[in-house]
Amino acid sequence: MLRTLRLMLAILGILAFTTSVYAQEKYPSQPIKILSPFGPDSASTGILRRLGRDLEPLIGVPVVIINQPGGMGVVEAGHLRSANPDGYTIGMLAGIHAASHWLMPEVPYDVRKDFQPITQVAQFANLVVTADPRFRTLGDFVAAARAAPGVFNVGTMQVGSPDYLTAHLLKKSAGLKFEVVAYKLPADVVTGALRGDTQIAIQNYFTFQGAMGEGRLRPLAVTTAQRAPNLPDIPTLQEAGVPGVDTKSWFGLYAPAGTPKERVDFLNKNIRKVLANPAFIEWAAGMGFDLKPSTPDALAATMLRDVELQGEVVRALKASNPKGP
Secondary structure, three states: OHHHHHHHHHHHHHHHHHHHHHHHOOOOOOOEEEEEOOOOOOHHHHHHHHHHHHHHHHHOOOEEEEEOOOHHHHHHHHHHHHOOOOOOEEEEEEHHHHHHHHHOOOOOOOOOOOEEEEEEEEEEEEEEEEOOOOOOOHHHHHHHHHHOOOOOEEEEOOOOOHHHHHHHHHHHHHOOOOEEEEOOOHHHHHHHHHHOOOOEEEEEHHHHHHHHHOOOOEEEEEOOOOOOOOOOOOOEOOOOOOOOOOOEEEEEEEEEOOOOHHHHHHHHHHHHHHHOOHHHHHHHHHOOEEEOOOOHHHHHHHHHHHHHHHHHHHHHHHHHOOOOO
């Protein structure tokens, strides 16, 4: 018993010493790394690069974006969880991390407990697009897929992403049978659609922007209940004849659990300044992003709601289709 007490006192002493060291050290005094669970060509990474660039003059140190895609965000989140909680390594968590709890047999962390929220960054609608000349509207695709069950493919990002779950909700709501093809990188979603490997694809505006501008991809619907501000002429899924589907993507920034509160507050204050810049807001809106800075508590509530929502969606989909998602 005495030995256990001594061990606990030693641990408390180490924690107190570590906290004291962090309190005395000037912060920040070295580059800050932001981990991203997506590839360098993703929309969210583009937002992070702009955020980092605008943040540097405010905090006086470089901001480095590190891409760690794969494994439904588990690779990146695992590195973030094990990082030193000193405020020099932070990372993006998003809806895909909420879904991973329900779609993967074992996840080595709990997004609700093992990370310290800093601020939400953005939310955005996803798009349903096609390169197939047969489909002028989403209704055209639905009718064709209903007439030929199992023939068509729908392209999305990796398993667990909001667009992946949207595809399965589309299948369930419209009573369709098609294959959902999950790609690792956004560029692969575009390539699959242009090559005809998939007949429709679901991802964000940033991913499809170039091919849409060239007329090679045609937007059919947005995935949210309201039309996207930057695409006011594109109908929602409900307006396009598929009721009951309302999905959006979001992401925020987190630190490892145990990061000193004063450093979290410092990051929150300065990141929110960047996100409130009218030039940044206008630039992000042009890519389909709605910047949503928040308090740490508000971001924690967003993640909790999304974990619960993703659980409901995944359970419902598994009940109706044991083979997926």
